[in-house]
Amino acid sequence: MFLRQTRSRGTLALATAAVTGLLLAGCSGGGGSAPTEAPNPYATAEGMDSATELVGEYPREETLFTSGTQWGPPSSWNPIPGAGGATGLGGLLYEPLFQFDPITLELKPWLAEGGEWTGDDTYELTLREGLTWQDGETLDADDVAFTAELGKVDAVPWSNLWTWLDKVEATSPTTVEFTFSDPRYQEWDNWLYTTMILPEHIMGEWSDDELLSNPNEDPIGSGAFKFSAVGQDRMVWERNDDWWAKSELGLEMPMKYIVDVVNTSNEVALGLMLSGSLDLSNNFLPGVNTLADSGQVSTYYDGEPYMLAAASANLIPNQTRAPMDDVDFRQALARSIDVDKIVANAYGGLVSKAHPSGLVPAFEEYYDEDVAAEHGYTFDAEEAKSILADAGYEDTDGDGFVETPDGETIDLKLIVPAGWTDWMESARVIAEDASAVGIKVTADFPDAGAVDDARATGDFDLLINGNAGISNTPWTYYNYAFYQPVQEQMLAGNFGRYEDEEAWDLVQDLSRTESGTPEFSETLSQVQEKFMTDLPAIPLWYNGAWAQYNESQWTNWPTEGREDAYFPVMWNGYVQMGGLNTLLALEPAS
Amino acid sequence: MTATQPTAAPGAEAGETPGVTGPVASGGRKAQGDVRETLYFALRNPKVLIGLVVVLGFLLLGLLGPLFLRHAPMDYAGPPMAPPSADFPFGTTTFGQDVFAQFVAGLRSTFLVGLLGGGVAAVIGMTIGFVAGYRGGLIDELLNMLTNVVLVIPGFVVLIIINAYLGVRSVPMQALYIGIFTWPWVARAVRSQTLSLRSRDFIDLARLSGVGVGTILRREVAPNMYSYLFMTFVLLFGGSILTAASLDFIGLGPTNAMSLGLMMNQAVQWSALHLGLWWWFIPPGLGITLIVGSLYIMNVGLDEVFNPKLREM
């Protein structure tokens, strides 16, 4: 509720305002809530600046208010776990070597000045001159090598790097040489822009356990913003006026503060947005289509689908269970779902239907339409019924729902997290549609934690998942869909536990092939065919890169057709994919 | 829970004030002969009539409405966010669902929860009240203590815990739990009524003739309190509806049914306020308000019917 450093004073001020202001101090009786000066155990962060002490109110014309990324109070500033960090941690505070632009599909050097393959299995990376950490230390090649080598600790998310990377060496203060045992070009590019470069002089002192568990409450990064203040309901970043890119690239952040408001609920966010208290919301807000049409908020596209596509939402059948282990059943299920209805009604046209290849529209050039025409599926209830009948699924007990060929009852649960309103509504439609062709499906809404759990352990029938977001390569999506080996806990992908060596070999071949080559397209077509015939996952629609802007304070937001249009998203992992550039391009409205 | 209970209830404070005891205190008469007279006055009391008509109207709508509807409550029946029209008298939701269909379905849950919740509370409260008041002594002490304890515990809070942990997701279960935590004021009131009746001559006569306790309660005490018990039930009915609506609104309602509270929950979740979809959130709340308000007004009317002194005011 309060900013960390002012918390106890704030409580006091508030309690007094509430009580004495109404002359009721003596009558409270109820809670005994006398504010105490007791040390607040979670106000332990050091290094808070005096800035917010001086500023009672963030000057509106110098502050950007964002929301939609953070769902609980910010509590970790540790970029290593890759999740759970405060909004902007990766991208605003810590920075990667490259940026990736998902609109042009280009990698752009960022901390790096450039990099190239100097041999079949060596890659040489050159850093920019004049890079500094926010505490004044120099950011150099040692920090890059340190970051890569952290992957040798199993718990670090990029530990699999070391199954195909042999060694990393800082050959000069600005050059790093990577030597690979098995060069995977696609995966390497991905690493270059998704991994934040970390300060060796700080994190080098952490123990292995701390790498994941240290909340890093006094974070020192290299980026455009530095930690300013935090409250239960917000994260405040303050412009780093010594940012290296100011002098090196001539870049200037137009806003002094970024206040990221914790997303409590859609309707609150929408209310703030309409009242102009929020400039950017990166969350699905129902009804934004009507507000965009009436000009109250702006979106990337003027009309449907309003938003750029960020990831495909897939129906994941658990293939360790009957009848989801039967490909005919999966094909029938895929054809039973009227995605257009979901798009039009549950989303009001804010999303679009997914291509059967599962790839987002940014990879349109890779769609193999021949394969899609032959093996792809579209909504066709009659066809679904006939596939079921041909495969021996019949309604033997006359309850209106089919049984397996063995005569077992089919009664499936489709789980999506409670509170994810759009998915809940969609799940209801899917259950209804599947039931209409005779597959008994009911939608169920456990809490998000329980869904994560079920997904990881394989304790589910059907679920919806959109974990494979947009990236530099279609490989990411198929790596997600086919990932092998199937283990007890599946965390990275293949939540449906599809098993097929041939498919996995194809995906690995894809990773070893350089983009733009004919071999790449060929392998990709094979993968697409495998995907559509086997359906390890059923792509339904594209989750949008939800972004709605209120232009009353800040203008020049990304829109379709502009040259400098970027992904206007501040999600974790997306700041370096357009979020930062979006901020840089903003202009004060007045 | 809801702002319904004791103070709004004529007679509910009977434990404290001798004057507020409803019909019984005004004469130890037997009820049987009065039925016709009661009906006569009831049907001429505008408060009773208005209340009855509104409540029965909603009840009929809930019972018969689904027969005439073309759409199921959850179907995508029409264009999204359509304001009320001839096709959709209450408009449609964000998804194009028929708000009227949802409203009608919600009415059913509402009456069900009122009936069951109110019923459970009435049975528990009356049983405890009768027994405590009639038996007296140690049993009275114990039951009275129990009543006071449950009375002070904020029932809504306990309901939240129960719903959150045990995941109560059907209307009857919800009603049962509501009933379990709303009976105490009934027990209290009934106890004091019974206390005052116990000392009446006709009870002593019955007792002298060697009739058992249960029989006396059933044949002698209860009939003299029928009117009072009925009014109590009416209040419990309304209270259960409001409590259930609050639980549904927080998202702890039944998942397999439509209810008026759930409609409000969805309307708010889908930003109906900011999108101006007033037809989505006004009907469910208005329905509850009218039903519960009519019940209350009916109760005042009934009070006047049963307690002739009040008619003159």
Place this chain on the structure above:
Amino acid sequence: MRGYLARKTLVYGLTFVVAVTLNWLIPRLMPGDPVQRMVARAAVQHPETIASMTDYYERTFGLDLPVWQQYLNYWAALFRGDLGTSVWLFPAPVSQVVLDAVPYTLGIMIPAILLSWVVGNSVGAMAARSRWLDNVALPIGYLITAMPYMWLAILLAWGFGVALGWFPVAGGYDFGLVPQWSWSFALDLLQHWVLPFLSLFLVALGGWAIGMRNLIIYELESDYSNYLAALGAPKRLIRKYAFRNAMLPQITGLALQLGTILGGALVTEIVFAYPGLGRLVLSAIQNQDFFLLQGTLLFVVIGVLLANFVIDIVYVLVDPRTRTGLTGATA
């Protein structure tokens, strides 16, 4: 009088024990292994949560211990003020999180309760005086009091917040502000406070007005009033007596209504995203933060008990009968 208070204290003590016991019991009735389920859920974001939570659960649940010992451990932790660690706001202790939210809830509840009581009683007494006023006020009062709290809150938010734009509809204070001692901040707090307060105030107002109206009418029909009237006492005097007598049950009613109004406050806060206990309850439910949920609710129960106790003392001071020990037995 001493007997009366002792009796009351006993009831409250007992209630407290029952409430705590319920709080202890209900998680144990949860299907499956609660520790496993809770820890699994918490583990998603914070690896370090697992250790701390498992530790806490083992200590407080102590599932390997005999049941009576688990129960005692629970009490021991409670008396240390240890309500556990919040999962959602890890690593904040639940007691701290709750204390932060309390001022907001009390800030709308106390004024709403007291003002509605005072205003409601006057309106009720006035309504009982004239047939005309009665016919207008009574139906309105009943309809208002029959309104679900959240619906009135929704209507206010929609009308005064969204449509007219007079008041903000979400939050405790503006996101652009930092809590501090200043007029602008106090004003901002006040603006955010108005609508939640009004929702609670109005619904409660209807209840008190009707209660008072009914009680006075009963009093006016009672034997002593008739007797006074027969003696030729002025109407004003009779009404004064009636009003005084009617006040007593209204004071008890205050105690009885606390739980109800509290429930109203919780849902009202949810509508306005007001950062009090209701919002906390909702977040706890949505984030499956059972510590926070239990801690908040336990806190609420204690608050209600304390408030009841205060009301009882007031009652003793006001009611001459309890003062002299005449009817001390109607605890």
